[in-house]
Amino acid sequence: MKTLTTLEIPEAKKIYSGKVRDLYGIDDDHMLIVSTDRISAFDHIFPNGIPGKGVILNTISNLWFRNTPFIPNHVVETEFDKFPKPFSEYPELLKGRSVIVKKTKRIDYECVARGYIIGSGWKEYKETGEVCGIRLPAGLAMAAKLPEPIFTPSTKADEGHDLNISYGTVASSLGETLASQLKEMTLKVYSHAYSLMEKAGIILADTKLEFGLMDGKLILIDEVLTPDSSRFWDKSSYSAGSSPVSFDKQFIRDYLDTTSWDKNSPPTPLPAEIVEKTAEKYREILARIQALFAEK
Numbered sequence: 001m002k003t004l005t006t007l008e009i010p011e012a013k014k015i016y017s018g019k020v021r022d023l024y025g026i027d028d029d030h031m032l033i034v035s036t037d038r039i040s041a042f043d044h045i046f047p048n049g050i051p052g053k054g055v056i057l058n059t060i061s062n063l064w065f066r067n068t069p070f071i072p073n074h075v076v077e078t079e080f081d082k083f084p085k086p087f088s089e090y091p092e093l094l095k096g097r098s099v100i101v102k103k104t105k106r107i108d109y110e111c112v113a114r115g116y117i118i119g120s121g122w123k124e125y126k127e128t129g130e131v132c133g134i135r136l137p138a139g140l141a142m143a144a145k146l147p148e149p150i151f152t153p154s155t156k157a158d159e160g161h162d163l164n165i166s167y168g169t170v171a172s173s174l175g176e177t178l179a180s181q182l183k184e185m186t187l188k189v190y191s192h193a194y195s196l197m198e199k200a201g202i203i204l205a206d207t208k209l210e211f212g213l214m215d216g217k218l219i220l221i222d223e224v225l226t227p228d229s230s231r232f233w234d235k236s237s238y239s240a241g242s243s244p245v246s247f248d249k250q251f252i253r254d255y256l257d258t259t260s261w262d263k264n265s266p267p268t269p270l271p272a273e274i275v276e277k278t279a280e281k282y283r284e285i286l287a288r289i290q291a292l293f294a295e296k
């Protein structure tokens with residue numbers, strides 16, 4: 001299959017083009033989400049994509065949506081063969097990488113759960129001893145397991161980087177009721193997936209969820225527990241204090257840290273071997289998650 005970084009469906013209305021997904025309007029309440037093969041790191045989209053990535057992300061999200069029965073989600077139709085016109089006329093663009101979803105009023109915060117201290121959490125902890133206003137035990141090593149999973153929301157910045165914020169900030173903007181529901185749900189999804197992934201030899205270090213409101217009720221939207229939104233570590237080689245072997249976007253970030261790119265200017269294409277190695281990581285995590293649900 002061809003690597004797909006951009007797509008045009010002239011008869012349909014593109015309502016948004018994100019870093020990875022393109023959204024097409026269907027009617028007032030529904031839209032089509034297409035996961036392309038685009039990859040972003042440090043909030044920049046690369047000129048070249050990762051072959052197979054969009055289909056993998058879509059497949060993984062759909063599996064998790066189906067297997068988190070305790071929270072409603074936005075999925076309406078995952079089967080391409082049931083898509084309406086004009087989408088049904090574009091199998092080469094859309095098949096395997098698209099879903100019809102409920103259009104919701106998105107909650108403009110990223111709901112992050114962390115069970116381990118790494119990434120922006122680790123950076124904040126080293127500077128302040130806290131993450132998102134939560135004080136953590138002193139002396140934690142990089143990638144250490146936290147005493148219990150924590151809710152560490154961040155802003156969804158239209159431009160620039162997302163910022164870690166405290167639970168209190170979310171509560172004063174959305175109200176205590178909604179904020180506590182977001183926190184509870186995020187931690188519940190994390191714990192549920194954490195125990196399942198453990199069986200697949202994977203540590204789910206952290207994950208980012210997005211929620212929307214539909215008739216006043218909270219529903220899970222966007223992508224769930226994918227290698228773009230989560231850190232998946234190899235359990236057998238994990239050891240606190242060093243950067244774990246991962247099956248997610250970390251491979252790209254580590255590579256970029258070895259280059260002279262300043263992370264502010266438009267990035268140059270990723271080299272072929274980095275693209276292939278990344279594609280392999282995505283295929284590996286897909287296989288592990290598929291195996292998990294195939295057993296049941």
Ligand SMILES: Nc1ncnc2c1ncn2[C@@H]1O[C@H](COP(=O)(O)OP(=O)(O)OP(=O)(O)O)[C@@H](O)[C@H]1O
Binds near residue numbers: 018020212222
């Ligand atoms: N059911 C839904 N209702 C409303 N918005 C949704 C829904 N599902 C996903 N979205 C939004 O669609 C977009 C998906 O695009 P993508 O993941 O590529 O964007 P992104 O670059 O991560 O987005 P953003 O720039 O908003 O962070 C996101 O903005 C996401 O919040």
Ligand SMILES: [Mg+2]
Binds near residue numbers: 018222
């Ligand atoms: Mg996104």
